[in-house]
Amino acid sequence: MANFNSYKKYDRSYKKGQTTPFKVSRSKIEFFIECPRCFWLDRVKAIKRPDTPPFQINKAVDELLKTEFDSYRKESKSHPWMTEHKIDAIPFAHKDLDKWRQNFVGVQALHEPTNLLIFGAVDDIWIKPTGELIVVDYKATSKKSEVSIDADWQITYKRQMEVYQWLLRQNGFKVSNKAYFVYANGISDAEGFFNKVEFKTKIIEYDGNDNWIEPVLKDIKKTLEMETIPKHNATCKYCDYTGNRLELTLEHFRNQKK
Secondary structure (H helix, E strand, O other), X not given: OOOOOOHXXXXXXXXXXXXXXXXXXXXXXXXXXXXXXXXXXXXXXXXXXXXXXXXXXXXXXXXXXHHXXXXXXXXXXXXXXXXXXXXXXXXXXXXXXXXXXXXXOOEEEEEXXXXXXXEEOOOEEEEOOOOOEEXXXXXXXXXXXXXXXXXXXXXXXXHHHHHHHHHHHHOOXXXXXEEEEEEEEEOOOOOOOOOOOOEEEEEEEEEOOOXXXXXXXXXXXXXXXXXXXXXXXXXXXXXXXXXXXXXXXXXXXXXXXX
């Protein structure tokens, strides 16, 4: 397995027929599934969708959970939540864990049939006594009802887990199909703020299946090699925006050549 450490080494935009590996993140795979047209514009023409605001509270919860689980990792002990849910595992200690958690680096694998370098930043990994790894993802929200992963749109969460499982397998690790969401739900009906927000955390089990990944990567490669823009996606709310922006960009270059 080749060692790919630097995101900046690779082109941000795909060039038809290129022979160097092209980097595709876990989130860009999801992007492609959502809309091949917008994906092509993003990866080939560098025409981006409008940015969404960052979820800083969720990011803070992620960082605090990492710090908390890391304290048990150092002692090779199970977190009390793991014991409570009868999960026979401990947080996985590995020299590359910090790199695997880093955005734009993450766990990486070169998919040789497509020459796509796939990567994704994991939140956590646990290890069973058998040596099998368990992928773990932290989620945070605030809602009155019990948290779950049953909503239709949460298929994105499940595919996220499966990409991480696939990446670790590509790096030679034994990986359990079973994964866990550590899902923190902010309590909004307390007696007041008092400079803190309390959470109720639930661990949700999920059985992953990464069989869909190989065919999707081949479809991504075919789309990247297309010379013309893919068809308009009627279900995508961004297609009109990106299409209009492309036309304005082309018009700008045409005017410059006059």
